[in-house]
Amino acid sequence: MKHPHPHLSTDKSWVYAAAHEFQSILEGIGWKRSWSEASRLLGIDRRTLRKLDPKRVDTSLSLETLDVIFRAAYRCMLADSEGNEDPKEIFRRLADARMRILLAQPTSPALEAKFVDEMNQPRFGTPATDKTG
DSSP: OOSTTTTOOOOOOOHHHHHHHHHHHHTTTTTTOOHHHHHHHOOHHHHHGGGGGSOOOOOOHHHHHHHHHHHHHHHHHHHHHHTSSSSHHHHHHHHHHHHHHHHHHHOHHHHHHHHHHTTSOOOTOOOOOOOOO
């Protein structure tokens, strides 16, 4: 059976990056909580959160669910910080992690070729190479 959206990749290797990023976030804020406690605090099903366990990554996790988890983590981190950390810094840390996950997603060969082509184009302010010799 053909994939219903052939332009969309079925490669879920990004989930491994997500598991690493989520674990780093939890360690970075000193969460030493169990998956059950994290589930209760975030309001996310424990089985869903465990899909981000670096020891046993589950590639059935969707990007939409990952975004729900990150939104819940942001709100919980804000509450836990009790005003001791700038909300913009918390947001930046999560946004940076989410961007690294996004970059771990495969792109189509056509899009990759267009990206490489665009990156090789001269830009405004870029010194032109002298081909006259």
